[in-house]
Amino acid sequence: MKPKISIITLGVDDLDRATRFYAEGLGLPKYVFDGGDISFFSLEGTWLALYPREALAKDIGIAVSDQAGFSGITLAHNVASKSEVDAVLKQAVSAGAVLVKPAAEAFWGGYSGYFQDPEGHYWEVAYNPYEDLT
Incomplete structure (x- = not known):
């Protein structure tokens, strides 16, 4: 595979x-x-x-759950700089997302924040200074 x-x-x-x-x-x-x-x-x-x-x-082949809340899944979008993290979060919010966690220095040494899209899916926007994931 x-x-x-x-x-x-x-x-x-x-x-x-x-x-x-x-x-x-x-x-x-x-x-x-x-x-x-x-x-x-x-x-x-x-x-x-x-x-x-x-x-x-x-x-x-499953039933739709009526349970709301955190599904245990997040999606991530990595960018090349801290300023891009801020810009993408701002763009998402202006398009209707909810800012869940403002961008800040992360415990792992990067910079990230989270938004929730209008359907409730959680997205992390991150800058990783150690690995180019862009």
């Missing part, structure tokens, strides 16, 4: 709102796809997909 994550799929309650947030709010490159109720974004090295939460649960 090749060690790679090809697609990250987020289950969303409002596909149009989520698609607007990622395409217009964060400026991710939307892949034009006429295959149904799903949105794809072609990123460097991976893809991001948005799919209605109930349809995703049905596809997996």
Whole structure:
């Protein structure tokens, strides 16, 4: 097996709102796809997909949970500087995200902060001075 994550799929309650947030709010490159109720974004090295939460649960063969809260999963976007961390967090918030943790020096020596997208998914925006993950 090749060690790679090809697609990250987020289950969303409002596909149009989520698609607007990622395409217009964060400026991710939307892949034009006429295959149904799903949105794809072609990123460097991976893809991001948005799919209605109930349809995703049905596809997996599980029931949709009514439990709200932290799912135990975060997504990360690494940038090349501390100022870029601040800029991306500001851009996300201006597009409708909620700032969860303002950017600050991290215990591991980097600089990061967190936002929650309009669908409740948590994103870390980070600068890592030790490893170029951009």
